[in-house]
Amino acid sequence: MAMPSSPPSRRQPAGTGRLRKQPDNASIYREVHSRIAAMVKSGQLRPGHLLSVMQIARAFGISRSSVRQALELLAREGVVNQVPRKGYIVTGRRRGRIDPAEVKTYAFDPVAISTEPSWRRIYKDLEREVATRMLFRKVRVTEDRLSQHFAVSRTVVREALAQLAANGLISKDVQGHWVADKVSIQTLRNLYQLRRLLEPAALLDSAPKLPRETIDEAWRRLNATIARFPKVGSAELDQLEQDLHGGLLVKCANKPLLRVLDQTRLLIIATRYIFDDYLSISAEISKQTALEHLLVVECLRAGEYTAAAQALSEHLRKSLDHWIHRLENLSLVEEPPMPDFLAPADAA
Numbered sequence: 001m002a003m004p005s006s007p008p009s010r011r012q013p014a015g016t017g018r019l020r021k022q023p024d025n026a027s028i029y030r031e032v033h034s035r036i037a038a039m040v041k042s043g044q045l046r047p048g049h050l051l052s053v054m055q056i057a058r059a060f061g062i063s064r065s066s067v068r069q070a071l072e073l074l075a076r077e078g079v080v081n082q083v084p085r086k087g088y089i090v091t092g093r094r095r096g097r098i099d100p101a102e103v104k105t106y107a108f109d110p111v112a113i114s115t116e117p118s119w120r121r122i123y124k125d126l127e128r129e130v131a132t133r134m135l136f137r138k139v140r141v142t143e144d145r146l147s148q149h150f151a152v153s154r155t156v157v158r159e160a161l162a163q164l165a166a167n168g169l170i171s172k173d174v175q176g177h178w179v180a181d182k183v184s185i186q187t188l189r190n191l192y193q194l195r196r197l198l199e200p201a202a203l204l205d206s207a208p209k210l211p212r213e214t215i216d217e218a219w220r221r222l223n224a225t226i227a228r229f230p231k232v233g234s235a236e237l238d239q240l241e242q243d244l245h246g247g248l249l250v251k252c253a254n255k256p257l258l259r260v261l262d263q264t265r266l267l268i269i270a271t272r273y274i275f276d277d278y279l280s281i282s283a284e285i286s287k288q289t290a291l292e293h294l295l296v297v298e299c300l301r302a303g304e305y306t307a308a309a310q311a312l313s314e315h316l317r318k319s320l321d322h323w324i325h326r327l328e329n330l331s332l333v334e335e336p337p338m339p340d341f342l343a344p345a346d347a348a
Contacts, residue, residue: 028062031113032070040079040092048102049090051080059108119159122150126160129339130169131270134180135327136335138345141170141178146341168263179345183270185324191264192320198261199245199316200309202252203296207305209251215300218243222294229290230283237286238272244293244312248300267323285322292318 039045051071057064071088074080080088089103126146133139147157161178164170168191170180181187221243225236245268252258292315299308338344 028113029066029069029073032056032060032062032067033073035111036070036074037077037079040090045090045106046102047090047092048098048104049106050083050086050103051088051090051106053087055105056108059110060113061110062113117159118152118156119163122152122156123160123163125150127164127167127169127269128273129342130164130180131266132273132336133338133342134169135183135270135273135330138182139180139338139342140345141180142341142343143178149339149341166262167265167269169266169269173345177345182346183266183327185327188267188320188323188327191267192316192323195261195264195267196313196316198257199249200313202249202254202257202261203312204305204309205254206249206251207300207308210248210300214247215297218247219294219297219301222290222297226287226290226294229287232283232286234272237290238268240290240293241268241271244296244315248297267319271323271326289315289319289322 036045036051045051053064053067053071056067060067071080071082075082075088079092080090083089087105089098090106091098130139130141141161143154143157143161146161147154150157161170165172165178170178173179222240225232225240228236249258249261292311296308296311296315299305299311
C-alpha cells in the first residue's frame with residue numbers, strides 16, 4: 001500500500017497576517033497531540049493503525065476541530081499521514097510502503113481531556129511575580145520574554161495579562177506597555193475608599209438572595225479557623241478573604257458595581273504573598289481580622305443585613321491601618337531579584 005503524502009501546510013510568513021484565535025482549544029489539541037505521540041513512542045499505536053477523527057473526538061469528549069489540529073501537527077512531524085476520506089494512518093518514523101494487511105482501525109478508550117484554558121496554567125506564577133514586585137517598585141511586563149519564560153504563545157500571554165488587568169494589578173501606559181504601579185500608601189487609601197463605598201452596597205444586594213448553606217459554610221469555616229489560632233496558615237486566611245469579599249457577594253445583581261470592585265482585588269491578592277514571602281503577619285492581627293469577618297457573617301445568619309453591611313464597612317476601615325503597617329514594615333525587607341520578563345519602569 002503506497003503511502004499518500006501529507007498535504008502541504010499553509011503557513012503565513014512570520015510576522016504577517018492575523019493570529020488565529022485559539023482560546024481553550026490551544027491547550028486541548030496540544031494535549032491530544034502529546035497523548036497520541038506518546039502512544040506511538042510506546043508502541044501502543046503502531047504503523048498501520050488508522051485513526052478516525054470522529055472516534056477520537058467522541059472518546060475524548062472534544063471537538064473534531066481540536067482532533068484535526070492535533071493530527072495535522074503529527075502529520076507535519078511525520079508521525080501520521082492523512083488518508084483522504086478515511087482518517088490518518090500511523091507511520092511512526094517508518095519510510096516507504098505499509099502492507100495493507102497491517103492496516104486496521106484503532107479504537108481509543110474514553111478518556112477525559114483537560115479543558116482548562118492555557119492562560120490559567122501560567123497565571124498563578126505570573127500573579128505572584130507581579131504582585132510581589134509591585135510592593136517594591138513600578139515594573140513593566142515584557143510580552144516576548146513572558147512568552148519565552150513560560151514557553152507559551154503570545155495569545156496565551158495576552159489572555160493572562162488581560163486577567164491581571166481585570167484584577168487591577170496592571171494597566172497600559174501611554175506607550176501601550178503593560179505596567180504595574182508601585183503600591184503606595186496613597187494607593188491603599190484610594191482602593192479602600194472605593195471598597196468602603198461599594199462593597200457594603202454589594203453585600204446588601206447579595207445577602208437576601210444567598211443560599212443559607214453558603215452563609216453557614218462561611219460561618220463554620222471561620223469558627224474552625226479561629227479555634228486553631230495561632231496555628232493557621234496563609235491558605236486558610238486567604239480562603240476567609242475569598243469568602244467575605246467574593247463568595248458573599250456573588251448574588252449581587254449590579255454587575256458594573258462588581259466589575260469596579262474587581263479593580264481593587266490587588267488588596268486581597270498581594271496580602272497572601274506578603275504573608276508567604278516577606279512578612280509574618282502577627283497571629284493577633286490575623287485573629288482580630290477573622291473575628292471581624294465573623295461579626296459580618298453572624299449578622300447575615302440572623303437576617304440583619306444592614307448591620308452586616310455596617311460591620312463590613314468597619315472591617316474595611318480597620319484593614320486599611322493594618323495594610324499601611326505591613327507596607328511600612330516591607331521597607332525593611334530586601335527587594336528580591338526580578339524574573340526576566342519584568343523590568344523596573346522608573347527609578348523608584
